[in-house]
Amino acid sequence: MEWLLQKIASGSIIIPSNNVRKQKIHNVGIGRGLKTKVNVNIGTSTLNVDPEAEVKKARTAVKYHADTIMDLSDGGDVGAIRRTLLEAAPITFGTVPIYEAYNYGVSVHKNPMNLTEDDFLKAFENNAKDGVDYTTIHAGITKEIAKRILQVQRHGGIVSKGGTITAAWMLKYDKENPYFEHYDYLIELARRYDVTFSLGDALRPGSILDSHDELQVQEMINVARLTRRAHQQDVQVMVEGPGHVPLNEVAANVRLAKSLIGDVPYYVLGPLVTDVASGHDHIASAIGAAVSASEGVDLLCYLTPSEHLALPDADEVKAGLIAYRIAAHAADLVKIRDKAIKWDMAMTEARRTLDWERQIALSIDPEEAARIHSRTGQHPGNNVPCTMCGGACVYIMLPQQRRYEKDKELQQAG
Amino acid sequence: MEWLLQKIASGSIIIPSNNVRKQKIHNVGIGRGLKTKVNVNIGTSTLNVDPEAEVKKARTAVKYHADTIMDLSDGGDVGAIRRTLLEAAPITFGTVPIYEAYNYGVSVHKNPMNLTEDDFLKAFENNAKDGVDYTTIHAGITKEIAKRILQVQRHGGIVSKGGTITAAWMLKYDKENPYFEHYDYLIELARRYDVTFSLGDALRPGSILDSHDELQVQEMINVARLTRRAHQQDVQVMVEGPGHVPLNEVAANVRLAKSLIGDVPYYVLGPLVTDVASGHDHIASAIGAAVSASEGVDLLCYLTPSEHLALPDADEVKAGLIAYRIAAHAADLVKIRDKAIKWDMAMTEARRTLDWERQIALSIDPEEAARIHSRTGQHPGNNVPCTMCGGACVYIMLPQQRRYEKDKELQQAG
Numbered sequence: 001m002e003w004l005l006q007k008i009a010s011g012s013i014i015i016p017s018n019n020v021r022k023q024k025i026h027n028v029g030i031g032r033g034l035k036t037k038v039n040v041n042i043g044t045s046t047l048n049v050d051p052e053a054e055v056k057k058a059r060t061a062v063k064y065h066a067d068t069i070m071d072l073s074d075g076g077d078v079g080a081i082r083r084t085l086l087e088a089a090p091i092t093f094g095t096v097p098i099y100e101a102y103n104y105g106v107s108v109h110k111n112p113m114n115l116t117e118d119d120f121l122k123a124f125e126n127n128a129k130d131g132v133d134y135t136t137i138h139a140g141i142t143k144e145i146a147k148r149i150l151q152v153q154r155h156g157g158i159v160s161k162g163g164t165i166t167a168a169w170m171l172k173y174d175k176e177n178p179y180f181e182h183y184d185y186l187i188e189l190a191r192r193y194d195v196t197f198s199l200g201d202a203l204r205p206g207s208i209l210d211s212h213d214e215l216q217v218q219e220m221i222n223v224a225r226l227t228r229r230a231h232q233q234d235v236q237v238m239v240e241g242p243g244h245v246p247l248n249e250v251a252a253n254v255r256l257a258k259s260l261i262g263d264v265p266y267y268v269l270g271p272l273v274t275d276v277a278s279g280h281d282h283i284a285s286a287i288g289a290a291v292s293a294s295e296g297v298d299l300l301c302y303l304t305p306s307e308h309l310a311l312p313d314a315d316e317v318k319a320g321l322i323a324y325r326i327a328a329h330a331a332d333l334v335k336i337r338d339k340a341i342k343w344d345m346a347m348t349e350a351r352r353t354l355d356w357e358r359q360i361a362l363s364i365d366p367e368e369a370a371r372i373h374s375r376t377g378q379h380p381g382n383n384v385p386c387t388m389c390g391g392a393c394v395y396i397m398l399p400q401q402r403r404y405e406k407d408k409e410l411q412q413a414g
Numbered sequence: 415m416e417w418l419l420q421k422i423a424s425g426s427i428i429i430p431s432n433n434v435r436k437q438k439i440h441n442v443g444i445g446r447g448l449k450t451k452v453n454v455n456i457g458t459s460t461l462n463v464d465p466e467a468e469v470k471k472a473r474t475a476v477k478y479h480a481d482t483i484m485d486l487s488d489g490g491d492v493g494a495i496r497r498t499l500l501e502a503a504p505i506t507f508g509t510v511p512i513y514e515a516y517n518y519g520v521s522v523h524k525n526p527m528n529l530t531e532d533d534f535l536k537a538f539e540n541n542a543k544d545g546v547d548y549t550t551i552h553a554g555i556t557k558e559i560a561k562r563i564l565q566v567q568r569h570g571g572i573v574s575k576g577g578t579i580t581a582a583w584m585l586k587y588d589k590e591n592p593y594f595e596h597y598d599y600l601i602e603l604a605r606r607y608d609v610t611f612s613l614g615d616a617l618r619p620g621s622i623l624d625s626h627d628e629l630q631v632q633e634m635i636n637v638a639r640l641t642r643r644a645h646q647q648d649v650q651v652m653v654e655g656p657g658h659v660p661l662n663e664v665a666a667n668v669r670l671a672k673s674l675i676g677d678v679p680y681y682v683l684g685p686l687v688t689d690v691a692s693g694h695d696h697i698a699s700a701i702g703a704a705v706s707a708s709e710g711v712d713l714l715c716y717l718t719p720s721e722h723l724a725l726p727d728a729d730e731v732k733a734g735l736i737a738y739r740i741a742a743h744a745a746d747l748v749k750i751r752d753k754a755i756k757w758d759m760a761m762t763e764a765r766r767t768l769d770w771e772r773q774i775a776l777s778i779d780p781e782e783a784a785r786i787h788s789r790t791g792q793h794p795g796n797n798v799p800c801t802m803c804g805g806a807c808v809y810i811m812l813p814q815q816r817r818y819e820k821d822k823e824l825q826q827a828g
Contacts, residue, residue, distance in 0.1 A: 045804030047790070074806055102806055112811070149812075150819060155762045157809065164808040168815035206808070207762035208747065209755065247708045248748040273704065273744040275758040275765075278773060279782035283697055284740045287704040290687065294661050308765065308773070309786040311801040316786075326698045330687040333622065334662040341623065344689040348569045348621035351689075351722065359692060359722070368693035372730075373723040376461070387725040390459030392488055392516055394578040394620070395571065397526070398563075401582035405564060 007031060011227075012263040014236040016068075016092050016196035021131030025090040028067045030238060031265040035336065036293040036328035038065075039094070039267070039301045040321055043072035044081060046106065048311045051081050058089040060314045064321045064365070068092040068299065070136075074099035074161075082130055094134040094198060097123040098162040098179075112165055113172055120178035121185065128189050134196035136240065137186065138162040139179040140222040141202035145215060146170040146177075149203075152215055156207030156244065156275075163202020183226060187233045196236040198267060199223045204243030207275050211245045212253070224260040238265035238299065241292075245271040250288050254295040267299040268292050281307035282316075286323040293331030300324050322365050329364070354383045354395050421445060425641075426677040428650040430482075430506050430610035435545030439504040442481045444652060445679040449750065450707040450742035451481035453508070453681070453715045454735055456499070460520065462725045463490035465498060472503040474728045478735045478779070482506040482713065484550075488513035488575075496544055508548040508612060511537040512576040512593075526579055527586050534592035535599065542603050548610035550654065551600065552576040553593040554636035555616035559629060560584045560591075563617075566629055570621030570658065570689075577616020597640060601647045610650040612681060613637045618657035621689050625659045626667070638674040652679035652713065655706075659685040664702050668709040681713040682706050695721035696730075700737040707745030714738050736779050743778070768797045768809050 007013035013031030030037050040061040042054050054073070061069050069089045073081045078100045086093055101123035105112030109119075127135055138160065146167040149158060158164050166177050179186060190197060201223070203215040210216070223239055230237045239261045245253050250271060257266050270285030271292060277284035285303040293300055304312035304320035312320070332340035343362065350358035356373060363369035376387045385393030421427035427445030444451050454475040456468050468487070475483050483503045487495045492514045500507055515537035519526030523533075541549055552574065560581040563572060572578050580591050593600060604611060615637070617629040624630070637653055644651045653675045659667050664685060671680050684699030685706060691698035699717040707714055718726035718734035726734070746754035757776065764772035770787060777783035790801045799807030 045801055046806065047799065047804035048801040075804055099806070106805060112806075113815075150816065155759065155766070157766050158812055159808050161803055161806045161808055164812045165806065168812050171815050171819055206765075208758055209762055246747045246751075247704060247744050274740060274747060275761045276743060276776060276778050277740045278761075278777035279779045279786055280736055280740060283700055283737050284744065286697055287701050287741065287744055290661060290701040291705065305782070306786045306789075306802070309783055309800060309802070310789045313789075322694055323697050326688060326691045326694060327701065329690060330661050330698065330701055333660050333688060337660075344622055345569065347689045347692075348623060351620075352569070352571050362690060363692035364690050365693045368719070369723055372693055372720045375720075375724045375727075385461065386723055387459055387462040388720070388723070389575055390461035390489055391520060392460065392513070392526075392575045392579065394573050394575055398572055398578045398582050401527075401585050402564065405585055 004029070007033070010263070011231050011237065014196055014238055014265050016133035016236060017194060018128070018131045018133045019194040020129065021086070021133065023087065023090055025092070028092050030299045032263060032298070033336065034298070036297070036331050037067035037299045038321065038324045038328050039068040039070060039299055040066040040317060041070045041072050041301065042085070042317065044075040045311055046075040049076035051076065051084060053313070054081060054085060055088045056314045057317045058085050060317045061321060062089055062091060064318050065325065066091060066321055068094060070094040070096070072096055072099060074103045078103045079126060079130070086131055092133050094136065095127045095132045096136040096162055097127045098138065098165055100126060102165050113169060115169060117178040121182055124186055125189055128193040128195045132195065134198050136162065136198045136200040137179045138166050138200040138202040139177065139183055139226050140199060140219040141166055141177055142180050142222060143170045143176045145203065145218055148215060152213065154213065155209040156205060158203065159206030160200065160202040160204060162200055166202060183229065187230055187235050190235045191233060196238065197230050199226055199237060199239045201240045201242065204241065204269070206244060208244045208246045208273070211242070211249050216242070220257060220260055227261050227264055238267045241266055241268035242271045243269055244275060245273065245288060247273045247287070247291065250291045251295045254292055254297055258296055265298040266296065267301060268297050269301045270303055272303070278308050280305055282320040282323040286327040289324055290327035290330045293328055294334040300328055325364055352395055354385070356382060418443070421447070424677070425645050425651065428610055428652055428679055430547035430650060431608060432542070432545045432547045433608040434543065435500070435547065437501065437504055439506070442506050444713045446677060446712070447750065448712070450711065450745050451713045452735065452738045452742050453482040453484060453713055454480040454731060455484045455486050455715065456731065457486035458489040458495060459725055460489040465490065465495050467727070468495060468499060469502045470728045471731045472499050474731045475735060476503055476505060478732050479739065480505065480735055482508060484508040484510070486510055486513060488517045492517045493540060493544070500545055506547050508550065509541045509546045510550040510576055511541045512552065512579055514540060516579050527583060529583060531592040535596055538600055539603055542607040542609045546609065548612050550576065550612045550614040551593045552580050552614040552616040553591065553597055553640050554613060554633040555580055555591055556594055556636060557584045557590045559617065559632055562629060566627065568627065568629070569623040570619060572617065573620030574614065574616040574618060576614055580616060597643065601644055601649050604649045605647060610652065611644050613640055613651060613653045615654045615656065618655065620658060622658045622660045622687070625656070625663050630656070634671060634674055641675050641678055652681045655680055655682035656685045657683055658689060659687065659702060661687045661701070661705065664705045665709045668706055668711055672710055679712040680710065681715060682711050683715045684717055686717070692722050694719055696734040696737040700741040703738055704741035704744045707742055708748040714742055739778055766809055768799070770796060
């Protein structure tokens with residue numbers, strides 16, 4: 001406990017927990033020495049507003065053990081949807097306030113570019129007041145960087161929605177990013193409600209071709225400075241990372257980030273290690289996620305199979321979450337091996353003893369394991385091979401021969 | 415071409431191609447400097463013999479671009495099944511002859527332990543005569559190692575079927591492994607039919623807890639020696655690797671193997687980076703596969719979601735193959751970047767220009783990408799956002815603002 005408090009004080013572990021959130025929730029710690037955590041994104045878009053579907057996704061996330069959830073709704077009545085989802089998902093809950101601002105811009109100003117500075121700040125406050133535990137704010141993209149965007153050639157352009165809105169707004173009015181300009185005010189609000197900052201990466205690459213370009217790295221430097229400012233005021237911080245990164249730059253990304261931001265929780269979106277896996281981006285990004293987490297990432301933001309194609313449905317939320325829980329555990333076998341290995345040890349024993357009931361119960365997704373194994377026509381628990389190897393099951397033939405060898409020894413000795 | 419011939423002569427590239435296989439097939443090269451290849455395993459077990467289902471799986475493998483296929487049948491009339499599958503899959507084709515021997519032991523001798531040395535060798539010859547391009551032989555597991563198995567504690571035991579049969583047989587008769595004892599005869603047959611050896615790893619770990627133990631490494635040393643013996647007789651060789659390896663040992667595995675065997679194609683099964691992902695082992699192993707291939711593995715043997723649970727069906731064959739093609743491409747972006755990056759570059763451009771038709775065509779699995787995208791209710795090709803981001807699509811808002819900025823400049827200049 002002493003250990004934990006020290007880590008929290010130094011900022012290397014955070015426990016996001018809004019003080020106005022009244023319901024009993026499952027809080028998690030995120031940071032060095034702890035299990036890698038997995039976040040699930042849900043939420044409406046302007047083209048797909050179905051609050052009930054979002055509730056179903058939230059329940060799916062909780063059922064399959066998401067550690068944190070983010071409501072990214074920007075279509076419909078985002079305030080009401082958020083409050084409904086906060087009830088439906090009693091786990092650490094995050095949002096991106098600028099999405100509410102965008103929604104307000106579309107619905108009230110009839111154009112998100114007509115947002116005022118006040119609208120940006122008000123959106124943050126609304127989220128904090130509703131009990132949101134952590135909020136992504138794109139405070140690191142300054143006006144100077146926004147102008148630089150017009151000079152720098154990028155294959156994938158800018159792919160952060162929040163960053164895009166902010167950049168377009170700054171360019172239109174030649175004004176500074178409200179979340180950067182009024183960062184002290186956000187700190188004040190964050191202190192009042194115990195909101196954790198998740199410092200967003202507006203300039204993360206949207207193609208592996210753009211990985212670690214000047215825009216991305218410049219923003220990371222700004223974010224490192226903002227991290228220290230928040231820490232000076234005792235506001236909890238994590239920092240967000242990419243995105244799209246080739247496999248041989250994933251470790252470098254984590255090391256660069258931690259070198260700049262210090263021993264602060266790092267929260268990445270995958271990363272995707274190729275751009276061509278549409279329809280299976282949960283797999284392409286689970287590869288990057290496993291490697292990034294094994295190198296020190298503390299919280300993984302999942303991707304679903306529908307990334308780049310459509311808003312995910314509940315089945316895709318499950319598929320993404322399971323892929324990421326695999327990635328997180330694979331990383332924990334590196335980062336906190338002694339603790340994490342117990343699960344694999346139990347599974348190994350269940351396999352060796354052909355204890356199917358236990359194998360299925362120990363699977364990362366017992367439902368799916370049971371569904372597949374049931375094709376063998378056998379109830380779990382039987383000491384029989386599955387259809388994969390049939391009679392040639394390795395856990396029958398050699399152990400049998402081993403027993404014969406032992407019997408022979410006994411006979412010879414006797 | 416000169417370059418290729420030199421690589422083939424030195425053994426760092428192989429093109430498995432049996433000289434009695436008369437049909438026109440799609441041959442592939444495997445080895446340094448070439449694209450990472452993906453192998454699909456299919457085949458019956460004693461508990462599941464359905465040749466038509468296997469043909470369907472073979473066709474699925476070809477349809478979704480497997481580079482090589484292995485028929486691992488050990489149930490039913492394995493010779494007839496093999497010949498049917500050779501017709502159904504006009505791609506590089508491999509088998510594990512000891513599975514035919516096992517099948518013969520069960521059906522004719524009524525016990526696989528009653529196999530004779532001749533049965534082992536005959537099985538190899540039958541496979542070669544049928545036109546199989548490459549065969550896995552577990553020649554590296556000697557009687558000495560088999561005895562050592564009885565002394566060494568392993569969490570996961572021995573999990574190679576061929577290795578288990580061989581070890582049990584050697585222990586029963588106190589005789590040497592027929593494939594080791596008569597390796598020169600196998601070389602003779604391999605030369606006659608142009609069969610490539612895939613030197614199997616009978617002692618690969620079956621749990622990440624057993625990774626790189628003395629049994630595995632001792633066999634690897636033996637295999638390195640056998641590789642040189644085959645090369646001296648101009649027989650093409652690749653070497654097989656694990657299996658189950660924690661993420662932080664995957665690179666070390668590849669380096670150790672290549673250090674021992676030299677610049678020879680290395681062919682691994684994943685590896686799985688955790689043991690707990692039953693039902694989703696294609697994902698857990700695609701993580702290991704991507705990392706191992708980026709470190710120098712040349713051919714990846716896929717796993718399906720049903721690994722450890724049941725014989726896969728055709729849908730699971732597709733799921734495993736797609737996961738591995740993603741892993742292979744992610745690795746190629748590291749190993750042969752200039753060549754591999756073109757695909758990601760094209761996809762990035764299709765995304766930036768909201769060219770849905772092209773995005774779907776460029777996806778690793780266009781069928782699945784189209785299925786998901788169709789939920790947006792839009793035909794591909796339209797210059798509109800998908801339901802994921804809706805109106806907040808990054809490829810609409812900022813480019814629009816960019817155009818306004820340019821217009822402003824024009825006005826000011828004009």
